[in-house]
Amino acid sequence: MTANHPHPSAALAEFAANLRFEDIPAPVLRRAEDLLLDCLASILAGANARAVQAIERYAAAMGPASGPAQVLITRRQTTPLFAAMVNAAAAHVVEQDDVHNGSVFHPAAVVFPPALAVAQALGRSGKDLLVAAVAGYEVGIRVGEYLGRSHYKIFHTTGTVGTLAAAVTVGRLLNLNAEQMLHALGSAGTQAAGLWEFLRDAADSKQLHTAKAAADGLTAAYLAQEGFTGARRILEGAQGMAAGMSTDADPARLLDRLGQRWALAETSFKYHASCRHTHPAADALQQAMREYKLRDSDLAEVVAHVHQGAIDVLGPVVDPKTVHQSKFSMGTVLALIARSGRAGLAEFDAALGDQDVAGLRGKFRMELDPEVDSAYPERWIGKVTVRTTDGRVLHARVDEPKGDPGNTLSRPEIEEKALQLGVYAQAATEAEIRGLIDAIWNLENLAHVGALLPAK
């Protein structure tokens, strides 16, 4: 290939190195802020998880006890390597962080922790942080799409691809040039790891994967700044990532409308804290409750019209005995929506053993719906029929689950979710989360990114 048509890895590196704030459409920047806030709240919500605390203890033992970057869950300061590692470990644990459907990749968990840590360490501006995050999303999502379904069968894409996304993000904050960025990609790809085998044992590896993707990507970028070189074709080379870790890699995906298509804006928010199969019906019931101004006491019977997969997965869960099980109980999810309009982490914790919730549960049932079932899995349609105590029969319908790009969260909804997540583990107060929200909404005007939460 000529200099004008570099090979894909080089073209991605060039894009990431040369991306300017002015190139990014305003809605994409706003969405990046939304995703950042959503990520920070997820990190705080993960503060008490055993696996996260183990990684934080390890980071405290091996890393410096002071430095320019903040570990959000403990508020301590250290070097960006360890702040990125611990914050990324915490970002994914409550499973409320974002997801890009096409790449099956959770970008926020591996992009924002290193972005924040390095921006703090270097005193970069809010704009710099946003550009770096957008670069990380655009490259990471395309690499995930490139490596394809065969990769995802064995490898945890958020771990593997996350390493490259993190490297690009940090590389942008370090102002790496295109050549250095290519070396950073090379050093990131040769560290990329993460196997799904842990799922079989419900082991803690998922937190290690996000922690290490953030840390290793950061390492790759800093090493590139030091003149350390990497493979130039780590993605497409004969002994590169696709050769070793994919059988259906599609090179066309790597540069798909680079600079025109903004993959960041395709990213979905997770709204309810429950099994994804419950979301369409939950969204439809939420809409019915709002539209007809219903209270839970108004409900006589609710039928959720669902696809067969929902019946298969959720049908057996009649009387949930654990918080985790209740997230797979359609009755519990709909009861929470009916009572408070939300089914978040705190609601699930409180619902266990709650007699009112148990009483409401009997009013909900699932029915196979031919239209919903045939549209699945391309479209996740939500339909409910509500019979009220005063004899009305009401219908509600949602064509795309709440949080997906076509039915995304409004800023008030994002704020509400952030408040719920942020205080969930008592890692921050409501006032601190409100301050955080203000700071993120004003990020573009921030001259130097500093600590986002006061020291404890």
Add this chain to the structure above:
Amino acid sequence: MTANHPHPSAALAEFAANLRFEDIPAPVLRRAEDLLLDCLASILAGANARAVQAIERYAAAMGPASGPAQVLITRRQTTPLFAAMVNAAAAHVVEQDDVHNGSVFHPAAVVFPPALAVAQALGRSGKDLLVAAVAGYEVGIRVGEYLGRSHYKIFHTTGTVGTLAAAVTVGRLLNLNAEQMLHALGSAGTQAAGLWEFLRDAADSKQLHTAKAAADGLTAAYLAQEGFTGARRILEGAQGMAAGMSTDADPARLLDRLGQRWALAETSFKYHASCRHTHPAADALQQAMREYKLRDSDLAEVVAHVHQGAIDVLGPVVDPKTVHQSKFSMGTVLALIARSGRAGLAEFDAALGDQDVAGLRGKFRMELDPEVDSAYPERWIGKVTVRTTDGRVLHARVDEPKGDPGNTLSRPEIEEKALQLGVYAQAATEAEIRGLIDAIWNLENLAHVGALLPAK
């Protein structure tokens, strides 16, 4: 499988956790000491390499400026994570560290740096360090054999398998029980990475691979101590290492005569600092020079009887212009052996542009030898015919290259190699290396492993 016949990953973990000093035959312990000294000298020889210095600068920027573990190339103290990382980066760069032929794995570079760092951090005994290293070698070599040739085609085994070897080594020093050791293996395997793609660009990734294998394995073991869990079947599971990174994995290799066959003792030393294809002839000439008490001025003509591969690779190098090229020049290698009896790093540096060496070079030529060629590659036979200035025709033959298990280095030869490597980069004085040699030969009696070299 029953408790008495655990699955292979669990059996390896159990072996590593329960291995006792008393179980290890004395010759294996002595060989472990040999390999440790050889590794320490390799680390010192790599001190000035650009890639190593970049990793050391990164470690200094991100890690603590004090701690219980020593970075050998700078003598500074830090936490074991960073000492292991930098020392492992340096161990492989001059390509004089050990190799296990069957697994195509360089164990020393990824086993001894974390072993030393953690032994220093925890004040463990010399015996503890030896047991930990043996455990790391035995497990790592078997995992390398298990993943097989298909793995090595794309993945750099010393990087991938090295992560597990390092985890086992550190896990042993942390006194992990079998269950914790299994979790350490799981967390190591899910971090295992390293692609050969960098070779195409002569990039620096090889140093990153050893550095990260040591660091990530250490991380896995410390996390296991913190209660962090990993996949129980990271090697053999349906979404484990073999499933994702090998097509010819042979489970029988994993537990091959565990506790009876000592794979550590099969490991080869690298003797000459030149291309492996020059070694058999160099060994044969060295034998002729010694046996017949020849000096370089006695030589009229020397014929090296070689395999076709040696002619293919070395034939084109007639007038080497760089140090690297001269390591592929049979004439240069044999000239160095004739003059000083050795072809080490320092001899190659000095030979470049040396008129005496250039003059000698013309006395050596290669000839295809049917016996040598047909034995290759199973056996690397060395044969030379020497015609002396006084008209004698002398023959010499070596059936196994110097450094391989059947023709291994004696302690004086290991000491000599250590002295050469140790002072090569001026990272230590000859007196310091002699002190190091004494310390390693007395390792078994050391109550607490401390810094091996005085602070600068």
